[in-house]
Each structure stands twice: as C-alpha cells, then as structure tokens.
Amino acid sequence: MRPNASIEKRLDEIRARSALARLPAEYRAIEEAPQITRGDLAALIGIRLGALLPAASRSGDAALITDVRNHWASTWILAVARAGVMDPFANHAFQPRAVVRRTDLALAAGRLLLRVPRGRPAAALLGRRAAEVQ
Secondary structure, eight states, rough: OOHHHHHHHHHHHHHHHHHHHHOOOHHHHHOSSSSSSSHHHHHHHHHSGGGGGHOOOTTTTOOOOOOOOTTTHHHHHHHHHTTTTOOOOTOOOOTTTTTTTOOOOHHHHHHHTTSOTTTTTGGGHHHHOOOOOO
C-alpha cells in the first residue's frame, strides 16, 4: 500500500469511529441488544442506508405519526416513514418501542431493495458518510 493510501485508509477509519461516537448511545447499543425495536430498525435504515431515502420520498406525502416526539430516533423514524420504507399503523402510531416483527423487517428490506440502483449496488452507499453524521 502506498503511504498516502494507508494514511487515507486510517483517516477513513478515524472518521467512521468519530461519526459513530456522535450518534446516540441507544444507537450504539443496538448491536448488543437481544432484539431490536421498530425505532431501532428505523434508525439503522436512516443512518446506514440514508442515501436511499431521498430518492424514495413520496412527493407531497407527509407522515403523520403521533408517538415518536420524545423517542431518541424520531428524526430517522420520520425520514423512513416519509420515504415509505416503514409505515405507521392505521391509528398513526409508529410504536417505536415495539419489537420488530418478521413482517416489518421483510417489508422494509423489500422496499429498500427496490431503491438500490440496478447494476450499481455500491452507489446506494455513496452518501453513507453524510448520513452517519446527521
């Protein structure tokens, strides 16, 4: 590896650790959790795959969600809901503390896969660094 390339790689690692440290403690705890909640899943999608969300936004569609105002992942929950990746329930509740069901995960994964550029899956992660520090 050339010296400049190794320095650049090291800087990228430091930037990634710094971005992770700026995220809420609840986000950093997801990896160790025995199960994840709907709020956790929305945060994972919003942070790790945020580059897919703007293209997925429903034009003129605002998500009406009544129960996320004080949740640590409210920003990402609203972004994921606006993008149509995860839906609130019929009563406009997102239930961010409810454990993710298989159907929630399957629907979100399917909707995200439809957003990945055909033939260029790496392009979905191009905006990842910017999404990590939101």
